[in-house]
Amino acid sequence: MPYGFAPFSPPPLLxxxxxxxxxxxxxxxxxAPQNARAQDASRDITLGLTPVFLNNDLELxxxxxxxxxxxxxxxxxxxxxxxxxxxxxxxxxxQLDAAWICGYPFVAFRNQLELVAVPVWRGKPLYQSYIIAxxxxxxxxxxxxxxxxxxxxxxxxxxxxxxTAALLAEQGARPEGFFGRVFFTYGHRNVVRAxxxxxxxxxxxxxxxxxxxTAVEPAMTANTRVVRKSEWLGFPPIATTRTAMAxxxxxxxxxxxxxxxxxxxxxxxxxxxxxxxxxxxxxxLFDAISAKADLVKRLG
Amino acid sequence: MTRFTxxxxxxxxxxxxxxxxxxxMLAISFVITNTVLTRLAQTQERHLQTLSRAYxxxxxxxxxxxxxxxxxxxxxxxxxxxxxxxAGLNAVTTIVLNPAKRVIAxxxxxxxxxxxxxxxxxxxxxxxxGRLLIDEDKGTARMLDAVRLQGQAVGSVYTELxxxxxxxxxxxxxxxxxxxxxxxxxxxxxxxxxAVRRMLRPVRTLGSVLDRGxxxxxxxxxxxxLGSATSEFGRLFRRYNAMARAANERLHLAESLAEKERLxxxxxxxxxxxxxxxxxxxxxxxxLDAVKRYGDxxxxxxSSVRLLERGLNGIxxxxxxxxxxYRQPDEPRSxxxxxxEDLQYLVQPALRQKDLTxxxxxxxxxxxxLPAAAVRDTVLNLLxxxxxxxPEGGLVSLTADADAHSFEISVGDCGPGMPDAYRxxxxxxxxxxxxxxxxxxxxxxxxxxxxxxxxxxxNIEAGPAGxxxxxxLPFEREASRHVA
Numbered sequence: 001m002p003y004g005f006a007p008f009s010p011p012p013l014l015x016x017x018x019x020x021x022x023x024x025x026x027x028x029x030x031x032a033p034q035n036a037r038a039q040d041a042s043r044d045i046t047l048g049l050t051p052v053f054l055n056n057d058l059e060l061x062x063x064x065x066x067x068x069x070x071x072x073x074x075x076x077x078x079x080x081x082x083x084x085x086x087x088x089x090x091x092x093x094x095q096l097d098a099a100w101i102c103g104y105p106f107v108a109f110r111n112q113l114e115l116v117a118v119p120v121w122r123g124k125p126l127y128q129s130y131i132i133a134x135x136x137x138x139x140x141x142x143x144x145x146x147x148x149x150x151x152x153x154x155x156x157x158x159x160x161x162x163x164t165a166a167l168l169a170e171q172g173a174r175p176e177g178f179f180g181r182v183f184f185t186y187g188h189r190n191v192v193r194a195x196x197x198x199x200x201x202x203x204x205x206x207x208x209x210x211x212x213x214t215a216v217e218p219a220m221t222a223n224t225r226v227v228r229k230s231e232w233l234g235f236p237p238i239a240t241t242r243t244a245m246a247x248x249x250x251x252x253x254x255x256x257x258x259x260x261x262x263x264x265x266x267x268x269x270x271x272x273x274x275x276x277x278x279x280x281x282x283x284x285l286f287d288a289i290s291a292k293a294d295l296v297k298r299l300g
Numbered sequence: 301m302t303r304f305t306x307x308x309x310x311x312x313x314x315x316x317x318x319x320x321x322x323x324x325m326l327a328i329s330f331v332i333t334n335t336v337l338t339r340l341a342q343t344q345e346r347h348l349q350t351l352s353r354a355y356x357x358x359x360x361x362x363x364x365x366x367x368x369x370x371x372x373x374x375x376x377x378x379x380x381x382x383x384x385x386x387a388g389l390n391a392v393t394t395i396v397l398n399p400a401k402r403v404i405a406x407x408x409x410x411x412x413x414x415x416x417x418x419x420x421x422x423x424x425x426x427x428x429x430g431r432l433l434i435d436e437d438k439g440t441a442r443m444l445d446a447v448r449l450q451g452q453a454v455g456s457v458y459t460e461l462x463x464x465x466x467x468x469x470x471x472x473x474x475x476x477x478x479x480x481x482x483x484x485x486x487x488x489x490x491x492x493x494x495a496v497r498r499m500l501r502p503v504r505t506l507g508s509v510l511d512r513g514x515x516x517x518x519x520x521x522x523x524x525x526l527g528s529a530t531s532e533f534g535r536l537f538r539r540y541n542a543m544a545r546a547a548n549e550r551l552h553l554a555e556s557l558a559e560k561e562r563l564x565x566x567x568x569x570x571x572x573x574x575x576x577x578x579x580x581x582x583x584x585x586x587x588l589d590a591v592k593r594y595g596d597x598x599x600x601x602x603s604s605v606r607l608l609e610r611g612l613n614g615i616x617x618x619x620x621x622x623x624x625x626y627r628q629p630d631e632p633r634s635x636x637x638x639x640x641e642d643l644q645y646l647v648q649p650a651l652r653q654k655d656l657t658x659x660x661x662x663x664x665x666x667x668x669x670l671p672a673a674a675v676r677d678t679v680l681n682l683l684x685x686x687x688x689x690x691p692e693g694g695l696v697s698l699t700a701d702a703d704a705h706s707f708e709i710s711v712g713d714c715g716p717g718m719p720d721a722y723r724x725x726x727x728x729x730x731x732x733x734x735x736x737x738x739x740x741x742x743x744x745x746x747x748x749x750x751x752x753x754x755x756x757x758x759n760i761e762a763g764p765a766g767x768x769x770x771x772x773l774p775f776e777r778e779a780s781r782h783v784a
Contacts, residue, residue, distance in 0.1 A: 181372070181415060183373050185373040190377065197380070197410075198410035199373070199376045199409035
């Protein structure tokens, strides 16, 4: 569940100017073969990011890039795509050095990926998935949302899809059967917009995103209420491929993330992200997500 | 002058002109207001159509792939963001429909939930052609446009715009025009009234001068009111004054001519009278001679005395009539029967001259309240005139009668008839405008003057046998009025 940066076209979270700025700075939208990259120590480090929720994207991107380049001592390129799938594919195929992905893709490609760092929010590397509804909706549980329109974030998102799908799978139901209509908005922020506008009766959203939006932009979440909070699950991590893990620049990147709280530039990034810091965590942190994925897979 | 009547043709020009200004301004205002509002509405609608066309075209291009996939979120997201991009268009509602006219997504999902069919009312009257349908009462404009791919409609976009601001602008322009035109009309009416009153001031002066001069001498406009000699009215006033002076002189001249005529008549009368006296004088002297010579004879003496008496009686009658005529009319005196009766002695010479016969009917009894001298002059004039126009051996008639209210006298002749101009003058004219040439109608002019002064009337009966002039003179005015 990355809190990266907005995708290509009309990013709900990123302005056109921001995108131009990002591309102007020279994103690697394609990658050279991995072995060639491994031999070139002076090349840019590429870090993939998935849709973000904050509205100060440009500032965040610039701050993150500045901090990482200072920390790694090498140019860093931030790569943005619209969906989790695209970023995950780029990462798994070795076209990115590392990417801030979601727990669901991580467990799906568990045998190919390694954890670089996991964000720490409110003291723990954990977050929740929320099921939200409009303030006019009196539903007290997911059962009362049956038959309504439901907005998911991304089919590869843990909090924005898997948690709710697993909850329904436990009852032997599929989302498209349980809800009257489901659709994907490809952004947690969009889920909040869809529910607030009435386009959807309910939605599955990242709890961290909803909480931060409520603190930063209360008007955005004012027309929504939380119907259900999931158990605490592993926070969307920064991952790399097993083959790249041993490389110096990936290790440098890992140190940069883990020590982010130690410098002023890093503090600024954390403040913008509303995070405490980044930590090294074992893959077992995502076992609960893995179990949910299995549950949904079993239902077919 | 400003007395108000219901007949528009009698209204003063000082009211007619401002009213005309008002009517013209109302007509102009109506046309201008209509033109301006029509043009405004056309311009507004054209701009709105252009803007909404751009809105739908922009939306359609972006929406096409999302409509094909019926991607609810992307359609909504596009509509949601278009709201801020096209804020100037005031789109209240935008709905994207699939070919089955079911909602894919609407800008207001609560009012138009995804998957529901829209009510037929919503699309009533709309063709799928992007043409605006403006409802002025509701202040909305609606349109429906197809989203096409390879000529096939894959969906449609319905938009309802809030055009109440445009309607308010139209109303505001309407009221502004009405207020402006009303102020302008009032101002022009006031200016018109003021200008016309000012321009007509000389006309009023002229009118009042003419009113006062209608009975008698014409009034001269005082120098103080003449104004500039070069102005239109200045020249008019000067010409008028010149004309008035000429008219006054003419009146004066007519009066002196009348006096001369009167004296000339008297001269003729005196000569006639001398003749009248002279005729019996020979007989009287003969009688006297006979008395002197044969006075001792009883029969001669008696016949001579009778002759003398008859002759002297005739002379006495003539002298008395002359005395009556010649008496100055200083003290208006009632008309007596004898005033008329005496006249037959005065016309005797004229009768005898042409061997005329007179049919004399004087039925007057008591005295009448009329100016004796003027009536006598008039009747004498008519009689002499009748004698003058009658042929040798003809018949002249006079009938005088009176009732309780008026005196009526007719004088007839057997002449060739009276010229129409004289006749019209006598019946309907006025002493101020009639013929004045001496010897050619001055007598008629004097008759007319008597009629004007007394309020009487004349009636002319002309036939093949001659002409009868009948004058009717009422008493009432004469009782208190002095006639010169």
